[in-house]
Amino acid sequence: MKAASTTAGRTATKQTLAPRPKTEVDxxxxxxxxxxxxxxxxxxxxxxxxxxxxxxxxxxxxxxxxLCQYQRLNPFVREAYCVKYGSNPATMIVGKETYTKRAAAHxxxxxxxxxxxxxxxxxxxxxxxxxxxxxxxxxxxxxxDVFVEGYVEPVSAVVSLGERMQKKxxxxxxxxxxxxxxxxxxxxxxxxxREAFPDILGGMYTAEEMGMEEQDITAAPxxxxxxxxxxxxxxxxxxVYAPDTLEASFFDKEE
Numbered sequence: 001m002k003a004a005s006t007t008a009g010r011t012a013t014k015q016t017l018a019p020r021p022k023t024e025v026d027x028x029x030x031x032x033x034x035x036x037x038x039x040x041x042x043x044x045x046x047x048x049x050x051x052x053x054x055x056x057x058x059x060x061x062x063x064x065x066x067l068c069q070y071q072r073l074n075p076f077v078r079e080a081y082c083v084k085y086g087s088n089p090a091t092m093i094v095g096k097e098t099y100t101k102r103a104a105a106h107x108x109x110x111x112x113x114x115x116x117x118x119x120x121x122x123x124x125x126x127x128x129x130x131x132x133x134x135x136x137x138x139x140x141x142x143x144x145d146v147f148v149e150g151y152v153e154p155v156s157a158v159v160s161l162g163e164r165m166q167k168k169x170x171x172x173x174x175x176x177x178x179x180x181x182x183x184x185x186x187x188x189x190x191x192x193x194r195e196a197f198p199d200i201l202g203g204m205y206t207a208e209e210m211g212m213e214e215q216d217i218t219a220a221p222x223x224x225x226x227x228x229x230x231x232x233x234x235x236x237x238x239x240v241y242a243p244d245t246l247e248a249s250f251f252d253k254e255e
Contacts, residue, residue: 033074051082060090067092094204099193102200110147114189116181117141131181142188146196157192
């Protein structure tokens with residue numbers, strides 16, 4: 001095991017996790033993600049496995065846990081990330097694929113279109129499908145339409161490049177510099193999807209919307225740890241089960 005680092009009184013390593021004290025009682029929830037996988041999650045697992053070294057508070061870990069359970073997200077396969085920078089509150093980040101997969105599985109989803117908004121040499125503005133911007137044109141934004149059964153018009157979103165582009169020292173950073181059309185189109189698409197399906201996408205934001213990029217967040221899945229000796233709270237009844245009353249198979253049962 002590599003040398004451990006200490007954060008807010010918790011000892012952990014970047015590669016492996018130092019065992020949590022057996023005397024520590026930590027509430028745990030168990031739920032099924034949209035793919036049918038059982039997810040066992042606790043504040044301790046979030047702080048030690050999912051965002052080690054980020055000094056995430058118990059309140060921030062609990063908020064992330066609650067959002068994951070409510071939205072049935074599986075952070076162990078990187079559907080959701082708990083990210084914290086400096087003194088800013090921890091934030092839940094989800095990938096664009098989480099949006100598109102969930103929308104495509106919705107019974108009322110009927111397709112989507114997205115592209116870039118360009119300012120042409122004659123002064124006119126065009127909503128163009130895809131990301132193509134000619135040398136004599138100016139990229140000014142992104143747009144998206146999401147078609148929902150029962151709606152007369154598609155749910156639309158138009159976002160400004162100037163407002164969404166991430167910069168450092170006044171210059172676009174990373175993919176915002178090399179592929180601004182790709183980035184602004186993505187921002188428009190997730191905004192339209194979230195508005196079209198707030199029941200499955202509400203309260204979730206992508207890295208680009210939060211001033212980050214997905215490649216800045218580790219993409220590899222995290223092996224889900226074995227159930228720990230922690231208390232389990234049934235979120236429907238509010239009943240708390242003590243660690244010594246639980247069988248190993250309890251968390252594996254189907255809902």
